Amino acid sequence: MVSPTDTSDVIVTADAMLGSKSIATIVIIIAMQKEALPLVTAFKLSKDIDSSFPDGVPWVWYHGMYKDLNINILCPRKDPVFGVDSVGTVSASLLTYASVQALKPDLIINAGTAGGFKAKGANICDCYIASGVAFHDRRNPIPAAKQYGIGLQKSFATPNLISDLNLKVGKLSTGDSLDMSEQDYVSISANDAVIKDMEAFICWERR
Amino acid sequence: MVSPTDTSDVIVTADAMLGSKSIATIVIIIAMQKEALPLVTAFKLSKDIDSSFPDGVPWVWYHGMYKDLNINILCPRKDPVFGVDSVGTVSASLLTYASVQALKPDLIINAGTAGGFKAKGANICDCYIASGVAFHDRRNPIPAAKQYGIGLQKSFATPNLISDLNLKVGKLSTGDSLDMSEQDYVSISANDAVIKDMEAFICWERR
Numbered sequence: 516m517v518s519p520t521d522t523s524d525v526i527v528t529a530d531a532m533l534g535s536k537s538i539a540t541i542v543i544i545i546a547m548q549k550e551a552l553p554l555v556t557a558f559k560l561s562k563d564i565d566s567s568f569p570d571g572v573p574w575v576w577y578h579g580m581y582k583d584l585n586i587n588i589l590c591p592r593k594d595p596v597f598g599v600d601s602v603g604t605v606s607a608s609l610l611t612y613a614s615v616q617a618l619k620p621d622l623i624i625n626a627g628t629a630g631g632f633k634a635k636g637a638n639i640c641d642c643y644i645a646s647g648v649a650f651h652d653r654r655n656p657i658p659a660a661k662q663y664g665i666g667l668q669k670s671f672a673t674p675n676l677i678s679d680l681n682l683k684v685g686k687l688s689t690g691d692s693l694d695m696s697e698q699d700y701v702s703i704s705a706n707d708a709v710i711k712d713m714e715a716f717i718c719w720e721r722r
Numbered sequence: 723m724v725s726p727t728d729t730s731d732v733i734v735t736a737d738a739m740l741g742s743k744s745i746a747t748i749v750i751i752i753a754m755q756k757e758a759l760p761l762v763t764a765f766k767l768s769k770d771i772d773s774s775f776p777d778g779v780p781w782v783w784y785h786g787m788y789k790d791l792n793i794n795i796l797c798p799r800k801d802p803v804f805g806v807d808s809v810g811t812v813s814a815s816l817l818t819y820a821s822v823q824a825l826k827p828d829l830i831i832n833a834g835t836a837g838g839f840k841a842k843g844a845n846i847c848d849c850y851i852a853s854g855v856a857f858h859d860r861r862n863p864i865p866a867a868k869q870y871g872i873g874l875q876k877s878f879a880t881p882n883l884i885s886d887l888n889l890k891v892g893k894l895s896t897g898d899s900l901d902m903s904e905q906d907y908v909s910i911s912a913n914d915a916v917i918k919d920m921e922a923f924i925c926w927e928r929r
Contacts (some may be wrong), residue, residue: 569823594870596870597866597867597869597870598866599864599866599867599870600867601870602862602867603860603871604811604812605811605812605815605924608812608815608816609815609816609819612816612819612820613819616776650898652859652897652898652899653810653898653899654899654900654901654903655809655899655900655901656900656901657806657900659804659805659806660804660806660807660809660900662804663801663803663804663806663808664810664898664899664900690859691857691859691860691871691898692859692860692861692862692871693861693862693863693864693867693871694861694862694863696861696903696904696905697903697904697905698903698904698905698906699905717812
Protein backbone atom coordinates (compact mmCIF):
# COMPACT_ATOMS: atom_id res chain seq x y z
CA MET A 516 0.00 0.00 0.00
CA VAL A 517 1.11 3.59 -0.68
CA SER A 518 -0.15 6.42 1.55
CA PRO A 519 -0.77 9.64 -0.32
CA THR A 520 -0.35 12.88 1.61
CA ASP A 521 -3.55 14.49 2.93
CA THR A 522 -4.55 17.64 1.10
CA SER A 523 -7.71 19.46 0.03
CA ASP A 524 -8.99 18.87 -3.46
CA VAL A 525 -11.42 21.72 -3.98
CA ILE A 526 -11.97 25.00 -2.18
CA VAL A 527 -15.17 26.94 -2.69
CA THR A 528 -16.38 30.40 -1.86
CA ALA A 529 -19.63 31.86 -3.04
CA ASP A 530 -17.88 35.15 -3.87
CA ALA A 531 -15.97 33.38 -6.57
CA MET A 532 -19.23 32.34 -8.24
CA LEU A 533 -20.87 35.76 -8.33
CA GLY A 534 -19.36 36.66 -11.68
CA SER A 535 -21.96 34.53 -13.44
CA LYS A 536 -25.47 36.02 -13.36
CA SER A 537 -26.98 32.67 -14.32
CA ILE A 538 -25.94 30.91 -11.11
CA ALA A 539 -28.63 31.21 -8.43
CA THR A 540 -28.66 27.81 -6.72
CA ILE A 541 -25.52 25.93 -5.72
CA VAL A 542 -25.30 22.36 -4.43
CA ILE A 543 -22.12 21.39 -2.60
CA ILE A 544 -21.68 17.65 -2.06
CA ILE A 545 -19.37 16.79 0.85
CA ALA A 546 -18.81 13.18 1.88
CA MET A 547 -18.13 13.70 5.59
CA GLN A 548 -20.15 15.95 7.89
CA LYS A 549 -16.99 17.07 9.71
CA GLU A 550 -15.59 18.34 6.43
CA ALA A 551 -18.81 20.29 5.83
CA LEU A 552 -19.13 22.08 9.18
CA PRO A 553 -16.65 24.95 8.52
CA LEU A 554 -18.63 25.92 5.39
CA VAL A 555 -21.97 25.47 7.21
CA THR A 556 -20.71 27.90 9.87
CA ALA A 557 -19.19 30.36 7.38
CA PHE A 558 -22.41 30.60 5.37
CA LYS A 559 -24.65 30.46 8.50
CA LEU A 560 -26.67 27.60 7.00
CA SER A 561 -29.58 25.86 8.72
CA LYS A 562 -29.92 22.10 8.99
CA ASP A 563 -33.02 20.92 7.17
CA ILE A 564 -36.08 19.89 9.13
CA ASP A 565 -38.93 19.80 6.58
CA SER A 566 -37.05 17.96 3.84
CA SER A 567 -37.53 18.31 0.10
CA PHE A 568 -36.17 14.78 -0.21
CA PRO A 569 -38.18 11.54 -0.14
CA ASP A 570 -39.01 10.20 3.32
CA GLY A 571 -36.35 8.06 4.91
CA VAL A 572 -33.41 8.94 2.66
CA PRO A 573 -30.11 8.98 4.56
CA TRP A 574 -28.91 12.51 3.79
CA VAL A 575 -28.22 15.72 5.72
CA TRP A 576 -29.13 19.02 4.06
CA TYR A 577 -27.80 22.41 5.19
CA HIS A 578 -29.17 25.45 3.37
CA GLY A 579 -29.50 29.20 3.42
CA MET A 580 -28.92 32.39 1.43
CA TYR A 581 -25.54 34.05 1.00
CA LYS A 582 -26.01 37.40 -0.76
CA ASP A 583 -28.29 36.37 -3.65
CA LEU A 584 -27.09 32.77 -3.80
CA ASN A 585 -29.13 29.82 -2.55
CA ILE A 586 -26.44 27.66 -0.95
CA ASN A 587 -27.08 23.96 -0.24
CA ILE A 588 -24.58 21.62 1.39
CA LEU A 589 -25.47 17.94 1.30
CA CYS A 590 -23.76 15.07 3.11
CA PRO A 591 -24.57 11.39 3.44
CA ARG A 592 -25.59 10.48 7.00
CA LYS A 593 -23.63 8.04 9.11
CA ASP A 594 -24.16 4.42 8.10
CA PRO A 595 -26.89 3.14 10.45
CA VAL A 596 -25.17 -0.20 11.05
CA PHE A 597 -21.49 0.76 11.17
CA GLY A 598 -21.80 4.32 12.50
CA VAL A 599 -19.30 5.84 10.05
CA ASP A 600 -19.68 8.41 7.27
CA SER A 601 -21.14 6.80 4.14
CA VAL A 602 -18.17 7.67 1.93
CA GLY A 603 -17.63 6.47 -1.63
CA THR A 604 -19.13 6.73 -5.07
CA VAL A 605 -22.44 4.94 -4.49
CA SER A 606 -23.60 7.25 -1.67
CA ALA A 607 -22.27 10.32 -3.47
CA SER A 608 -23.95 9.43 -6.77
CA LEU A 609 -27.35 8.86 -5.12
CA LEU A 610 -27.06 12.09 -3.15
CA THR A 611 -26.06 14.07 -6.24
CA TYR A 612 -28.89 12.61 -8.33
CA ALA A 613 -31.49 13.30 -5.64
CA SER A 614 -30.14 16.84 -5.16
CA VAL A 615 -30.52 17.56 -8.86
CA GLN A 616 -34.10 16.29 -8.78
CA ALA A 617 -35.07 18.20 -5.61
CA LEU A 618 -33.10 21.45 -5.88
CA LYS A 619 -32.44 21.98 -9.62
CA PRO A 620 -29.02 23.53 -8.99
CA ASP A 621 -27.21 25.73 -11.52
CA LEU A 622 -23.87 24.54 -10.20
CA ILE A 623 -22.73 21.39 -8.37
CA ILE A 624 -19.47 21.39 -6.45
CA ASN A 625 -17.78 18.45 -4.78
CA ALA A 626 -15.48 19.59 -1.99
CA GLY A 627 -13.50 17.82 0.69
CA THR A 628 -10.17 16.37 1.70
CA ALA A 629 -8.18 14.13 -0.62
CA GLY A 630 -4.89 12.34 -0.84
CA GLY A 631 -2.08 14.11 -2.72
CA PHE A 632 1.12 12.85 -4.28
CA LYS A 633 4.31 14.49 -3.01
CA ALA A 634 6.16 13.32 -6.10
CA LYS A 635 3.69 15.31 -8.19
CA GLY A 636 4.14 18.44 -6.07
CA ALA A 637 1.28 18.10 -3.55
CA ASN A 638 1.77 19.04 0.10
CA ILE A 639 -0.37 18.77 3.22
CA CYS A 640 -2.87 21.68 3.42
CA ASP A 641 -2.59 22.52 -0.28
CA CYS A 642 -5.89 23.53 -1.87
CA TYR A 643 -6.41 22.04 -5.30
CA ILE A 644 -9.03 22.43 -7.97
CA ALA A 645 -9.32 19.39 -10.24
CA SER A 646 -8.45 20.07 -13.88
CA GLY A 647 -9.79 16.66 -14.85
CA VAL A 648 -11.34 13.60 -13.22
CA ALA A 649 -11.11 9.85 -13.88
CA PHE A 650 -11.71 6.53 -12.10
CA HIS A 651 -8.81 4.30 -11.11
CA ASP A 652 -10.77 1.24 -9.90
CA ARG A 653 -13.17 0.52 -12.75
CA ARG A 654 -10.83 -1.57 -14.86
CA ASN A 655 -12.19 -3.38 -17.89
CA PRO A 656 -9.84 -5.12 -20.33
CA ILE A 657 -12.49 -5.23 -23.10
CA PRO A 658 -11.19 -2.48 -25.42
CA ALA A 659 -14.55 -0.71 -25.99
CA ALA A 660 -15.31 -0.69 -22.27
CA LYS A 661 -11.88 0.34 -21.01
CA GLN A 662 -12.36 4.08 -21.56
CA TYR A 663 -15.94 3.95 -20.22
CA GLY A 664 -14.53 2.54 -16.97
CA ILE A 665 -11.85 5.21 -16.66
CA GLY A 666 -14.31 7.85 -17.85
CA LEU A 667 -11.75 10.65 -18.16
CA GLN A 668 -13.37 14.12 -18.16
CA LYS A 669 -11.87 17.59 -18.33
CA SER A 670 -13.19 20.05 -15.75
CA PHE A 671 -14.78 23.41 -16.51
CA ALA A 672 -12.28 26.21 -17.07
CA THR A 673 -12.26 28.40 -13.93
CA PRO A 674 -9.35 30.83 -14.45
CA ASN A 675 -10.78 33.56 -12.16
CA LEU A 676 -11.43 31.11 -9.31
CA ILE A 677 -7.92 29.75 -9.61
CA SER A 678 -6.21 33.15 -9.64
CA ASP A 679 -8.46 34.85 -7.04
CA LEU A 680 -7.96 32.03 -4.53
CA ASN A 681 -4.44 31.10 -5.60
CA LEU A 682 -5.40 27.43 -6.01
CA LYS A 683 -3.15 24.67 -7.23
CA VAL A 684 -4.44 22.80 -10.26
CA GLY A 685 -4.09 19.08 -10.96
CA LYS A 686 -5.81 15.98 -12.24
CA LEU A 687 -7.90 13.96 -9.78
CA SER A 688 -8.46 10.19 -9.68
CA THR A 689 -11.48 8.69 -7.86
CA GLY A 690 -11.80 5.22 -6.33
CA ASP A 691 -13.79 3.55 -3.55
CA SER A 692 -10.85 2.49 -1.38
CA LEU A 693 -9.13 4.75 1.13
CA ASP A 694 -5.89 2.85 0.71
CA MET A 695 -4.11 2.27 -2.59
CA SER A 696 -3.20 -1.16 -3.93
CA GLU A 697 -0.33 -1.64 -6.36
CA GLN A 698 -2.90 -1.97 -9.16
CA ASP A 699 -4.58 1.28 -8.06
CA TYR A 700 -1.18 3.01 -8.14
CA VAL A 701 -0.63 1.84 -11.72
CA SER A 702 -4.08 3.14 -12.71
CA ILE A 703 -3.70 6.44 -10.82
CA SER A 704 -0.33 6.98 -12.49
CA ALA A 705 -1.89 6.24 -15.90
CA ASN A 706 -4.52 8.90 -15.05
CA ASP A 707 -1.60 11.31 -14.37
CA ALA A 708 -3.34 12.25 -11.11
CA VAL A 709 -1.91 14.62 -8.48
CA ILE A 710 -4.84 14.08 -6.09
CA LYS A 711 -6.88 10.99 -5.17
CA ASP A 712 -10.33 10.95 -3.61
CA MET A 713 -13.36 8.71 -3.16
CA GLU A 714 -16.27 10.70 -4.63
CA ALA A 715 -15.37 13.57 -6.99
CA PHE A 716 -15.97 11.78 -10.27
CA ILE A 717 -19.63 11.12 -9.65
CA CYS A 718 -20.55 14.81 -9.50
CA TRP A 719 -19.54 15.01 -13.12
CA GLU A 720 -21.93 15.14 -16.05
CA ARG A 721 -20.32 14.66 -19.38
CA ARG A 722 -23.09 15.99 -21.60
CA MET B 723 -5.06 -11.13 -13.15
CA VAL B 724 -7.25 -14.17 -12.51
CA SER B 725 -10.16 -14.93 -14.86
CA PRO B 726 -13.20 -16.34 -13.11
CA THR B 727 -15.42 -18.68 -15.10
CA ASP B 728 -18.58 -17.17 -16.57
CA THR B 729 -21.76 -18.26 -14.85
CA SER B 730 -25.16 -16.82 -13.94
CA ASP B 731 -25.61 -15.37 -10.50
CA VAL B 732 -29.36 -15.19 -10.12
CA ILE B 733 -32.23 -16.81 -11.97
CA VAL B 734 -35.73 -15.49 -11.64
CA THR B 735 -39.18 -16.70 -12.56
CA ALA B 736 -42.38 -14.98 -11.58
CA ASP B 737 -43.95 -18.36 -10.71
CA ALA B 738 -41.49 -18.71 -7.89
CA MET B 739 -42.75 -15.46 -6.37
CA LEU B 740 -46.46 -16.26 -6.43
CA GLY B 741 -46.39 -17.88 -3.00
CA SER B 742 -46.35 -14.47 -1.33
CA LYS B 743 -49.67 -12.59 -1.59
CA SER B 744 -47.96 -9.33 -0.66
CA ILE B 745 -45.80 -9.17 -3.79
CA ALA B 746 -47.56 -7.30 -6.59
CA THR B 747 -44.82 -5.23 -8.25
CA ILE B 748 -41.38 -6.58 -9.08
CA VAL B 749 -38.38 -4.60 -10.30
CA ILE B 750 -35.58 -6.56 -11.96
CA ILE B 751 -32.34 -4.63 -12.41
CA ILE B 752 -30.13 -5.99 -15.21
CA ALA B 753 -26.88 -4.25 -16.15
CA MET B 754 -26.74 -5.21 -19.83
CA GLN B 755 -29.65 -5.03 -22.26
CA LYS B 756 -28.52 -8.25 -23.97
CA GLU B 757 -28.81 -10.07 -20.64
CA ALA B 758 -32.35 -8.70 -20.21
CA LEU B 759 -33.82 -9.63 -23.60
CA PRO B 760 -34.60 -13.32 -22.89
CA LEU B 761 -36.71 -12.28 -19.88
CA VAL B 762 -38.33 -9.42 -21.82
CA THR B 763 -39.36 -11.96 -24.46
CA ALA B 764 -40.48 -14.61 -21.95
CA PHE B 765 -42.72 -12.16 -20.08
CA LYS B 766 -43.85 -10.38 -23.31
CA LEU B 767 -42.90 -7.00 -21.86
CA SER B 768 -43.21 -3.66 -23.67
CA LYS B 769 -40.44 -1.11 -23.89
CA ASP B 770 -41.48 2.10 -22.19
CA ILE B 771 -42.45 5.12 -24.27
CA ASP B 772 -44.22 7.50 -21.85
CA SER B 773 -41.74 7.20 -19.01
CA SER B 774 -42.46 7.44 -15.29
CA PHE B 775 -38.85 8.53 -14.85
CA PRO B 776 -37.50 12.10 -14.96
CA ASP B 777 -36.81 13.50 -18.46
CA GLY B 778 -33.43 12.65 -19.87
CA VAL B 779 -32.42 9.85 -17.51
CA PRO B 780 -30.37 7.17 -19.26
CA TRP B 781 -32.45 4.08 -18.49
CA VAL B 782 -34.49 1.53 -20.44
CA TRP B 783 -37.72 0.28 -18.87
CA TYR B 784 -39.53 -2.89 -20.01
CA HIS B 785 -42.84 -3.62 -18.29
CA GLY B 786 -46.02 -5.66 -18.43
CA MET B 787 -48.27 -8.03 -16.48
CA TYR B 788 -47.52 -11.70 -15.93
CA LYS B 789 -50.54 -13.33 -14.25
CA ASP B 790 -51.24 -10.82 -11.45
CA LEU B 791 -47.67 -9.57 -11.18
CA ASN B 792 -46.52 -6.18 -12.46
CA ILE B 793 -43.10 -7.02 -13.91
CA ASN B 794 -40.54 -4.27 -14.59
CA ILE B 795 -37.11 -4.86 -16.05
CA LEU B 796 -34.74 -1.90 -15.94
CA CYS B 797 -31.37 -1.53 -17.62
CA PRO B 798 -28.92 1.35 -17.92
CA ARG B 799 -28.68 2.64 -21.49
CA LYS B 800 -25.47 2.55 -23.48
CA ASP B 801 -22.98 5.20 -22.43
CA PRO B 802 -23.52 8.10 -24.88
CA VAL B 803 -19.81 8.76 -25.35
CA PHE B 804 -18.30 5.27 -25.32
CA GLY B 805 -21.25 3.30 -26.73
CA VAL B 806 -21.03 0.45 -24.20
CA ASP B 807 -23.41 -0.74 -21.48
CA SER B 808 -23.16 1.45 -18.39
CA VAL B 809 -22.14 -1.38 -16.08
CA GLY B 810 -21.02 -1.00 -12.48
CA THR B 811 -22.26 0.11 -9.10
CA VAL B 812 -22.86 3.81 -9.79
CA SER B 813 -25.27 3.25 -12.70
CA ALA B 814 -26.97 0.36 -10.91
CA SER B 815 -27.44 2.30 -7.66
CA LEU B 816 -28.97 5.30 -9.46
CA LEU B 817 -31.26 3.04 -11.48
CA THR B 818 -32.35 1.11 -8.38
CA TYR B 819 -33.03 4.30 -6.38
CA ALA B 820 -35.04 5.87 -9.20
CA SER B 821 -36.98 2.61 -9.69
CA VAL B 822 -37.95 2.56 -6.03
CA GLN B 823 -39.14 6.18 -6.24
CA ALA B 824 -41.09 5.70 -9.47
CA LEU B 825 -42.47 2.16 -9.18
CA LYS B 826 -42.65 1.40 -5.42
CA PRO B 827 -41.76 -2.27 -5.93
CA ASP B 828 -42.50 -4.98 -3.36
CA LEU B 829 -39.46 -6.92 -4.50
CA ILE B 830 -36.19 -5.94 -6.23
CA ILE B 831 -34.12 -8.57 -8.00
CA ASN B 832 -30.70 -8.14 -9.55
CA ALA B 833 -30.08 -10.73 -12.25
CA GLY B 834 -27.37 -11.28 -14.81
CA THR B 835 -24.15 -13.03 -15.66
CA ALA B 836 -21.25 -13.18 -13.23
CA GLY B 837 -17.83 -14.69 -12.82
CA GLY B 838 -17.60 -17.93 -10.86
CA PHE B 839 -14.70 -19.67 -9.15
CA LYS B 840 -14.01 -23.23 -10.30
CA ALA B 841 -12.07 -23.92 -7.11
CA LYS B 842 -15.25 -23.12 -5.17
CA GLY B 843 -17.36 -25.45 -7.33
CA ALA B 844 -18.72 -23.04 -9.96
CA ASN B 845 -19.03 -24.08 -13.60
CA ILE B 846 -20.00 -22.30 -16.82
CA CYS B 847 -23.82 -22.11 -17.17
CA ASP B 848 -24.45 -22.76 -13.48
CA CYS B 849 -27.34 -20.74 -12.05
CA TYR B 850 -26.62 -19.32 -8.61
CA ILE B 851 -28.63 -17.44 -6.06
CA ALA B 852 -26.51 -15.31 -3.75
CA SER B 853 -26.65 -16.32 -0.09
CA GLY B 854 -24.81 -13.14 0.88
CA VAL B 855 -23.28 -10.07 -0.77
CA ALA B 856 -20.21 -7.95 -0.02
CA PHE B 857 -17.88 -5.48 -1.76
CA HIS B 858 -14.30 -6.42 -2.59
CA ASP B 859 -13.03 -3.04 -3.82
CA ARG B 860 -14.05 -0.64 -1.07
CA ARG B 861 -11.06 -1.16 1.20
CA ASN B 862 -10.60 1.08 4.21
CA PRO B 863 -7.88 0.35 6.77
CA ILE B 864 -9.54 2.55 9.44
CA PRO B 865 -11.01 -0.10 11.75
CA ALA B 866 -14.48 1.46 12.15
CA ALA B 867 -14.81 1.99 8.39
CA LYS B 868 -13.47 -1.38 7.25
CA GLN B 869 -16.74 -3.29 7.71
CA TYR B 870 -18.76 -0.40 6.21
CA GLY B 871 -16.64 -0.71 3.07
CA ILE B 872 -17.12 -4.47 2.81
CA GLY B 873 -20.76 -4.12 3.84
CA LEU B 874 -21.41 -7.86 4.21
CA GLN B 875 -25.14 -8.68 4.07
CA LYS B 876 -26.98 -11.99 4.24
CA SER B 877 -29.62 -12.52 1.57
CA PHE B 878 -33.27 -13.28 2.19
CA ALA B 879 -33.98 -16.96 2.80
CA THR B 880 -35.57 -18.39 -0.37
CA PRO B 881 -35.74 -22.18 0.25
CA ASN B 882 -38.68 -22.76 -2.15
CA LEU B 883 -37.03 -20.82 -4.97
CA ILE B 884 -33.81 -22.76 -4.51
CA SER B 885 -35.46 -26.20 -4.45
CA ASP B 886 -38.07 -25.52 -7.19
CA LEU B 887 -35.44 -24.25 -9.61
CA ASN B 888 -32.59 -26.43 -8.39
CA LEU B 889 -30.30 -23.42 -7.95
CA LYS B 890 -26.79 -23.47 -6.61
CA VAL B 891 -26.21 -21.23 -3.60
CA GLY B 892 -23.08 -19.23 -2.81
CA LYS B 893 -21.74 -15.93 -1.56
CA LEU B 894 -21.32 -13.10 -4.06
CA SER B 895 -18.69 -10.35 -4.12
CA THR B 896 -19.26 -7.08 -6.02
CA GLY B 897 -16.64 -4.75 -7.51
CA ASP B 898 -16.41 -2.20 -10.33
CA SER B 899 -13.69 -3.92 -12.36
CA LEU B 900 -14.32 -6.72 -14.85
CA ASP B 901 -10.86 -8.11 -14.23
CA MET B 902 -9.47 -9.09 -10.85
CA SER B 903 -6.24 -7.68 -9.42
CA GLU B 904 -4.21 -9.58 -6.84
CA GLN B 905 -5.64 -7.30 -4.14
CA ASP B 906 -9.19 -7.99 -5.40
CA TYR B 907 -8.48 -11.73 -5.21
CA VAL B 908 -7.38 -11.37 -1.58
CA SER B 909 -10.55 -9.43 -0.75
CA ILE B 910 -12.85 -11.78 -2.69
CA SER B 911 -11.29 -14.75 -0.89
CA ALA B 912 -11.80 -12.99 2.46
CA ASN B 913 -15.47 -12.56 1.44
CA ASP B 914 -15.56 -16.35 0.83
CA ALA B 915 -17.23 -15.64 -2.52
CA VAL B 916 -18.13 -18.26 -5.12
CA ILE B 917 -19.39 -15.67 -7.61
CA LYS B 918 -18.15 -12.20 -8.58
CA ASP B 919 -20.18 -9.48 -10.26
CA MET B 920 -20.23 -5.71 -10.80
CA GLU B 921 -23.65 -4.61 -9.50
CA ALA B 922 -25.46 -7.01 -7.16
CA PHE B 923 -24.56 -5.38 -3.89
CA ILE B 924 -26.24 -2.09 -4.63
CA CYS B 925 -29.71 -3.63 -4.90
CA TRP B 926 -29.40 -4.46 -1.23
CA GLU B 927 -31.09 -2.57 1.59
CA ARG B 928 -29.85 -3.48 4.99
CA ARG B 929 -32.69 -2.02 7.07
